Amino acid sequence: xxxxxxxxxxxxxxxxxxxxxxxxxxxxxxxxxxxxxxxxxxxxxxxxxxxxxxxxxxxxxxxxxxxxxxxxxxxxxxxxxxxxxxxxxxxxxxxxxxxxxxxxxxxxxxxxxxxxxxxxxxxxxxxxxxxxxxxxxxxxxxxxxxxxxxxxxxxxxxxxxxxxxxxxxxxxxxxxxxxxxxxxxxxxxxxxxxxxxxxxxxxxxxxxxxxxxxxxxxxxxxxxxxxxxxxxxxxxxxxxxxxxxxxxxxxxxxxxxxxxxxxxxxxxxxxxxxxxxxxxxxxxxxxxxxxxxxxxxxxxxxxxxxxxxx
Numbered sequence: 001x002x003x004x005x006x007x008x009x010x011x012x013x014x015x016x017x018x019x020x021x022x023x024x025x026x027x028x029x030x031x032x033x034x035x036x037x038x039x040x041x042x043x044x045x046x047x048x049x050x051x052x053x054x055x056x057x058x059x060x061x062x063x064x065x066x067x068x069x070x071x072x073x074x075x076x077x078x079x080x081x082x083x084x085x086x087x088x089x090x091x092x093x094x095x096x097x098x099x100x101x102x103x104x105x106x107x108x109x110x111x112x113x114x115x116x117x118x119x120x121x122x123x124x125x126x127x128x129x130x131x132x133x134x135x136x137x138x139x140x141x142x143x144x145x146x147x148x149x150x151x152x153x154x155x156x157x158x159x160x161x162x163x164x165x166x167x168x169x170x171x172x173x174x175x176x177x178x179x180x181x182x183x184x185x186x187x188x189x190x191x192x193x194x195x196x197x198x199x200x201x202x203x204x205x206x207x208x209x210x211x212x213x214x215x216x217x218x219x220x221x222x223x224x225x226x227x228x229x230x231x232x233x234x235x236x237x238x239x240x241x242x243x244x245x246x247x248x249x250x251x252x253x254x255x256x257x258x259x260x261x262x263x264x265x266x267x268x269x270x271x272x273x274x275x276x277x278x279x280x281x282x283x284x285x286x287x288x289x290x291x292x293x294x295x296x297x298x299x300x301x302x303x304x305x306x307x308x309x310x
Contacts, residue, residue: 001046001047001082001097001098001099002047002048002097002098002099003044003047003048003049003082003083003084003095003096003097003098004095004096004098004101005052005056005093005094005095006078006083006094006095006096006101006104007094008091008092008093008094009022009091009092009094010091018110020114021078021079021110022078022092022094023166024078024079024117024163024166025076025077025078025083025085025092025094026074026076026085026092027166028076028077028160028162028163028165028166029162029165029166029172029173029175029176030076030077030160030162030176030179031074031075031076032074032075032076033072033073033074034073034074034075034084035073036065036066036071036072036073037066039073039084040053040054040062040065040066040073041062043073043075043084044073044084047084047095049084049095050062053065053086056093057071057086057088068088070088070089071086071087071088071089072086072087073085073086073087074086074087077160077162078094078096078104079103079104079105079113079158080157080158080159080160080163081096081097081100081103081104081158082096082097082100083095083096083097103158105157105158112157113157113158113159116153116157116159117157117159117163117164119153120150120153120154120159120163120164121164123146123150124146124164127142127146129141129142129145129146130142130143130146136174139171139174140174140177140178143161143174143175143178144178144181144182146161147161147178147182147183148182151182154183155183160179160183160184161175161178161179161182161183162175162176162179
């Protein structure tokens with residue numbers, strides 16, 4: 001992996017814009033100290049940084065770099081992107097994955113990412129399975145379920161679970177474990193999501209059932225066709241008639257984002273939309289067996305298009 005210089009903690013622009021991101025990087029449970037010899041001879045050399053670091057820091061050679069007691073080397077994530085940083089004379093010099101530089105957030109996008117991190121922190125604090133977990137297996141299961149329920153927010157903003165836990169948190173090891181399972185090492189996950197829509201205002205007769213199903217399917221397919229980046233298909237759509245209200249159950253399959261919920265709310269703005277369950281699986285890879293879906297019960301319902309009251 002090739003790395004390129006991005007910023008330092010003393011850059012006036014960085015202090016104002018990236019201060020929280022630098023704190024997230026240094027305080028993350030993923031932050032790892034690297035031996036200076038291993039760093040300059042192996043890690044930095046592989047990342048095509050060795051010569052640049054020796055030159056920019058003014059060292060005579062690699063031996064002088066290693067001998068400097070005021071320098072330490074680290075590996076972590078900056079805005080959820082692989083990074084290396086050298087701590088020299090109290091200053092962090094940050095290098096990020098060269099192939100992902102364009103993913104770095106700035107301005108309003110950066111503010112949005114920080115807002116998402118804070119919102120996820122607050123939601124996790126009140127997440128019932130997490131509050132109820134008393135041992136390591138239960139905590140791992142709770143954190144996995146939390147990430148999967150909020151997968152679109154994590155992915156869209158390059159947020160790691162480690163972004164929510166900092167400064168030597170007691171659960172650092174299991175946080176890293178869940179990040180590695182779901183957000184770092186695994187390929188992009190796919191969903192099969194089922195929503196239940198209570199429709200109380202439509203005077204539907206039994207004989208109109210099939211017609212209404214067809215119209216809803218047509219509307220959903222057209223709306224998702226307008227958003228090809230969502231990469232979803234309507235997998236199933238069933239209308240159940242009741243005495244007072246009617247229930248429309250609809251499933252999507254693919255790799256949706258939070259936009260799925262926004263579109264659903266837009267189509268039926270005056271009704272209650274509830275996420276019934278989510279199945280998660282990894283995309284099929286030729287010649288490799290496809291993972292079996294993992295089913296999690298929902299942690300939230302969307303009322304009038306609002307998720308968790310936000």
